[in-house]
Every structure is written in structure tokens, then in C-alpha cells.
Amino acid sequence: MIKNPLFVVIATIVCIVAGFFMKSSYIEIFASVMGVLNVWLLARQKVINFLFGAITVASFMYIYFQTGLYAMVVLSFVQLLxxxxxxxxxxxxxxEEDVAPTTRLSTQGIITWSAIIIVATAIWSFLQLKYTNATSPYLDALVAVMGLVGQYLLSKKILENWYIWIGMNAILLVVCATTGLYVMFILNLINLFICIDGLREWKQDLNTNKQDTPSIEGLENA
Known part of the structure; x- marks a missing residue:
């Protein structure tokens, strides 16, 4: 069902209707629709997803600044890059393929990136508590760091990016609910299902290619 373009049409209508019903800003509704298109195209491994991704994060950058989620403003800018x-x-x-082949992290790579997420989140949370008036400093920092790592792994077409996006969207459901970004709450709920489907589809594609793809050792080659 999620693979069907009709899913995107329905999800878009839901975001627009919910946005007007909840009296959300036009930029929030627009960003939500672009976000759905971005993640759906990413799950289908379409290069054009990056265009919609750039539009989405640029829109989110403005929204996050207005709501005091400063770490996520930085996240959005880096995600744009x-x-x-x-x-x-x-x-x-x-x-010879349409896009770059999918690869996977080695055990060492998983441990390295997990440690980076934990340490960077702790440092970012401390800096926000000390120097900003961020509304959700801990969750804000965690989501920002996960987003940066996930976007980097996505850019290198590494399968494990999906696990990070799944966790990030689950956390964002809490952030959006507590900051009143209700249309974005719906967006992240939709994206959570698309990410789960994307993980499944990328795994299937990786297994059916029947080609030896090298594991990525540690941070240097990740």
C-alpha cells in the first residue's frame, strides 16, 4: 500500500486538511507535504528525493527558529548541505544502476556512530541549557544529532540510516506534541510508517542484488 503513489496523495490530503482544521501556518502545511514526498521518494531510491528534501529542510529551518528549537535550526542547515x-x-x-549501490555499516561502524550520537547529544544539551532558551533542550539536541548522523549515512546510501530515521521520527512525535506542531506530528507519524517500509525495501533490494558489497569499517569510510 505504501509503495502505491495513491498513498502519497492520501497523505498529502491528510496533511493539508489537518493543517487548515488546526489553523496551522501555510509554511508548516507546505513543509509537511514536501516532507512526505521526500521520504516516500527516498524509500523508492529516487534521486529526485534530494530536491524535495532540500525544500523541506529549508522550510523547517524557518519553523524551528520561530518555535525556539535552535539545535534543529542548525540541523536543518546542515541537512540542506x-x-x-x-x-x-x-x-x-x-x-550502471540508476543510483549508487546500498552498503551497510560494520559492527565497528555501528559502535562508533552510536558513541558519537551519545557524546554529541550530551555536549549539545549542555550548550543549549547554558547559552539558549531552547524549549526542549534534551530532546532537541538528541533529534538534531540523530538527524545529522542519519542524513550523512543517507547521503552515502548506507542502510542503517533508516534505523536512525525511525528512532528520530518516534522522538519527534513527542517533540511536536509538546510544542504544538500538530501538522508536523501527523507528518512524522506518516514518515514513521514510510521509514519502516523504506528499511524493508532497501533490505530486499540489497539481498536480491546478489552482489558482494563491502562492509564499511568504522568512521573513516562511513
Whole structure:
């Protein structure tokens, strides 16, 4: 069902109707629709997802600034850069395929990136508590760090990016509910289901290719 373009049409209508019903801003509704298109195209491994991704994060940058989620403003800016890089990387390394091949992290890579997320979140939370009036400093920092790592892994077409997006969307449901971003709450709920489907589809694609793809060792090659 999620693979069917009709899912995107329905999800878009839901975001628009919910946005007007809840009297959300036009920019929030627009960002939500672009976000659904971005994640759905990403799950289908379409390079054009990066265009919608760039539009989405630029819109979110403005929204997060207005609501005091400053770490996520920085996240959105860096994600914008990663969308540009990801577009270049996917096309440059596609070989004979439509896009670059999917790879996986090694155990060492998983441990390394997990440690980076934990340490960076602790530092970012401390800085926000000390120097800003962020409304949700801990969740804000965690989501920001997860978003940066997830976007980097996505740009390199590494399968494990989906696990990070799934966790991030689950956390964002809490952030959006507590900050009154109700249309974005619906967006993240929809994206959560798309991310789960994207993980499944990328895994299937990786298994059915029947080609030896090298594991990525640690931070240097990730």
C-alpha cells in the first residue's frame, strides 16, 4: 500500500486538511507535504528525493527558529548541505544502476556512530541549557544529532540510516506534541510508517542484488 503513489496523495490530503482544521501556518502545511514526498521518494531510491528534501529542510529551518528549537535550526542547515552532497554522491557512484549501490555499516561502524550520537547529544544539551532558551533542550539536541548522523549515512546510501530515521521520527512525535506542531506530528507519524517500509525495501533490494558489497569499517569510510 505504501509503495502505491495513491498513498502519497492520501497523505498529502491528510496533511493539508489537518493543517487548515488546526489553523496551522501555510509554511508548516507546505513543509509537511514536501516532507512526505521526500521520504516516500527516498524509500523508492529516487534521486529526485534530494530536491524535495532540500525544500523541506529549508522550510523547517524557518519553523524551528520561530518555535525556539535552535539545535534543529542548525540541523536543518546542515541537512540542506547534505541533501546537495547526497544528490551528487548518488549520481556520481551509480555505475550502471540508476543510483549508487546500498552498503551497510560494520559492527565497528555501528559502535562508533552510536558513541558519537551519545557524546554529541550530551555536549549539545549542555550548550543549549547554558547559552539558549531552547524549549526542549534534551530532546532537541538528541533529534538534531540523530538527524545529522542519519542524513550523512543517507547521503552515502548506507542502510542503517533508516534505523536512525525511525528512532528520530518516534522522538519527534513527542517533540511536536509538546510544542504544538500538530501538522508536523501527523507528518512524522506518516514518515514513521514510510521509514519502516523504506528499511524493508532497501533490505530486499540489497539481498536480491546478489552482489558482494563491502562492509564499511568504522568512521573513516562511513
Amino acid at each position: 547534505f541533501n546537495i552532497f547526497g544528490w551528487y554522491y548518488w549520481v556520481k557512484n551509480k555505475g
